[in-house]
Amino acid sequence: xxxxxxxxxxxxxxxxxxxxxxxxxxxxxxxxxxxxxxxxxxxxxxxxxxxxxxxxxxxxxxxxxxxxxxxxxxxxxxxxxxxxxxxxxxxxxxxxxxxxxxxxxxxxxxxxxxxxxxxxxxxxxxxxxxxxxxxxxxxxxxxxxxxxxxxxxxxxxxxxxxxxxxxxxxxxxxxxxxxxxxxxxxxxxxxxxxxxxxxxxxx
Amino acid sequence: xxxxxxxxxxxxxxxxxxxxxxxxxxxxxxxxxxxxxxxxxxxxxxxxxxxxxxxxxxxxxxxxxxxxxxxxxxxxxxxxxxxxxxxxxxxxxxxxxxxxxxxxxxxxxxxxxxxxxxxxxxxxxxxxxxxxxxxxxxxxxxxxxxxxxxxxxxxxxxxxxxxxxxxxxxxxxxxxxxxxxxxxxxxxxxxxxxxxxxxxxxxxxxxxxxxxxxxxxxxxxxxxxxxxxxxxxxxxxxxxxxxxxxxxxxxxxxxxxxxxxxxxxxxxxxxxxxxxxxxxxxxxxxxxxxxxxxxxxxxxxxxxxxxxxxxxxxxxxxxxxxxxxxxxxxxxxxxxxxxxxxxxxxxxxxxxxxxxxxxxxxxxxxxxxxx
Numbered sequence: 001x002x003x004x005x006x007x008x009x010x011x012x013x014x015x016x017x018x019x020x021x022x023x024x025x026x027x028x029x030x031x032x033x034x035x036x037x038x039x040x041x042x043x044x045x046x047x048x049x050x051x052x053x054x055x056x057x058x059x060x061x062x063x064x065x066x067x068x069x070x071x072x073x074x075x076x077x078x079x080x081x082x083x084x085x086x087x088x089x090x091x092x093x094x095x096x097x098x099x100x101x102x103x104x105x106x107x108x109x110x111x112x113x114x115x116x117x118x119x120x121x122x123x124x125x126x127x128x129x130x131x132x133x134x135x136x137x138x139x140x141x142x143x144x145x146x147x148x149x150x151x152x153x154x155x156x157x158x159x160x161x162x163x164x165x166x167x168x169x170x171x172x173x174x175x176x177x178x179x180x181x182x183x184x185x186x187x188x189x190x191x192x193x194x195x196x197x198x199x200x201x202x203x
Numbered sequence: 204x205x206x207x208x209x210x211x212x213x214x215x216x217x218x219x220x221x222x223x224x225x226x227x228x229x230x231x232x233x234x235x236x237x238x239x240x241x242x243x244x245x246x247x248x249x250x251x252x253x254x255x256x257x258x259x260x261x262x263x264x265x266x267x268x269x270x271x272x273x274x275x276x277x278x279x280x281x282x283x284x285x286x287x288x289x290x291x292x293x294x295x296x297x298x299x300x301x302x303x304x305x306x307x308x309x310x311x312x313x314x315x316x317x318x319x320x321x322x323x324x325x326x327x328x329x330x331x332x333x334x335x336x337x338x339x340x341x342x343x344x345x346x347x348x349x350x351x352x353x354x355x356x357x358x359x360x361x362x363x364x365x366x367x368x369x370x371x372x373x374x375x376x377x378x379x380x381x382x383x384x385x386x387x388x389x390x391x392x393x394x395x396x397x398x399x400x401x402x403x404x405x406x407x408x409x410x411x412x413x414x415x416x417x418x419x420x421x422x423x424x425x426x427x428x429x430x431x432x433x434x435x436x437x438x439x440x441x442x443x444x445x446x447x448x449x450x451x452x453x454x455x456x457x458x459x460x461x462x463x464x465x466x467x468x469x470x471x472x473x474x475x476x477x478x479x480x481x482x483x484x485x486x487x488x489x490x491x492x493x494x495x496x497x498x499x500x501x502x503x504x505x506x507x508x509x510x511x512x513x514x515x516x517x518x519x520x521x522x523x524x525x526x527x528x529x530x531x532x533x534x535x536x537x538x539x540x541x542x543x544x545x546x547x548x549x550x551x552x553x554x555x556x557x558x559x560x561x562x563x564x565x566x567x568x569x570x571x572x573x574x
Contacts, residue, residue: 048259094250
């Protein structure tokens with residue numbers, strides 16, 4: 001069977017993680033006005049998701065809590081400077097949290113004291129019951145899940161591990177036997193397929 | 204559209220670039236809006252995948268409280284671990300009482316009470332207070348008295364520095380109280396961290412790793428683990444996690460307990476196995492060491508037991524082991540719903556696996572508790 005050439009299409013997934021109701025942006029604005037109830041509300045929406053992601057990235061619930069706390073402290077302190085035109089609130093906060101996780105992983109690898117990472121894996125694939133429309137639009141959940149389902153198991157596994165920071169530069173240095181070329185190839189294919197699949201939804 | 208652009212953005216997003224490459228990328232992104240857009244798109248995709256593929260973990264009320272406290276939205280509240288607290292509080296009270304007692308002695312000396320030497324005591328300096336606290340005794344105050352019945356108090360003559368002594372004592376007491384507070388906080392944090400590290404994360408599971416030993420070999424038999432792990436492939440594989448079992452000597456020179464000097468030799472070639480099982484994916488590997496090849500017409504069978512009890516579940520039989528007796532076997536339990544609490548390896552006639560019993564069990568894990 002001839003493999004279809006997949007070409008990347010620009011800004012196909014630009015609608016992902018948007019804040020259509022502008023609820024998160026509004027909460028961040030309230031935080032900029034020193035409204036602590038806005039912080040609590042945003043934490044009640046994003047906190048569980050961020051804790052789950054950080055726990056999976058770091059494999060340590062204690063550190064995950066610290067990282068999520070750091071993220072919310074930075075959201076609180078940087079709420080006045082947040083510009084929703086640069087990136088959606090969820091992406092802005094997620095990128096910050098991922099940065100903190102990367103710092104922790106690098107620090108572990110530098111100190112060599114606790115370089116081991118027990119990678120937690122979900123006991124069951126996240127299903128519809130975990131969907132929270134206040135975190136991300138229901139349609140986005142559906143689109144991403146459908147796009148992931150199109151991937152070959154290897155590609156999907158590889159992409160998920162990359163998202164959860166399994167293939168960071170410091171991790172690869174620690175495991176020189178990791179076939180980085182293969183990993184990058186699988187990721188490249190997976191990302192192309194994802195973008196193309198997501199573009200179909202856009203159309 | 205250049206797909207390399209997306210690749211670079213992806214490698215940057217997943218932190219797969221080294222420091223120099225990252226710096227070059229960031230610099231390029233500052234001047235190139237298309238690259239910025241590609242990077243943002245990767246961030247969106249990454250966030251969406253992470254959110255979609257991760258079950259949420261509900262924060263505890265304490266976590267919310269800690270965040271609010273950190274931001275100064277509510278005044279700090281201490282969670283009291285009363286046994287610890289009362290211990291330190293007792294120490295603090297003791298320190299204050301002893302300090303006051305010292306001050307009382309000073310006062311008595313100053314007033315010229317008979318029975319006490321004319322010399323004044325030294326100020327209750329930090330060393331004295333520290334000794335009292337750290338030793339838990341009043342050693343310095345209970346030294347044998349001098350032959351004339353006076354306390355052997357030495358120091359500068361005269362009692363003109365009483366207010367100074369009192370002030371010093373107050374300062375010292377305050378300092379000690381602060382130290383006690385800091386130490387108490389540290390002490391509280393140690394169990395908290397350990398508890399959090401190993402607490403169950405809803406919906407998540409760690410891979411299960413355990414050591415299987417012959418029946419009757421206790422878990423804490425250092426001689427057994429020292430000898431058997433020395434050349435085990437699993438020791439290399441798992442690193443410090445297993446070598447720690449052999450104690451601080453690193454498994455090279457464990458001295459057996461008295462009366463067991465002959466045990467290392469007799470246990471040297473006993474078989475062991477380490478099952479590693481990822482319940483989330485139902486993928487497992489059994490690494491065996493020193494397992495002799497099964498006799499003609501016999502086979503090794505792997506069983507799994509669960510915390511719910513009942514009969515062990517048959518997993519499968521091991522294909523023929525290598526000549527060296529060290530090999531690994533992949534297995535799965537057929538369901539991610541089975542959470543093993545133990546593994547058993549039996550030796551049975553081929554094709555007729557019998558339920559594990561005392562007679563056919565070769566290895567079991569976790570090892571028997573120490574006697």
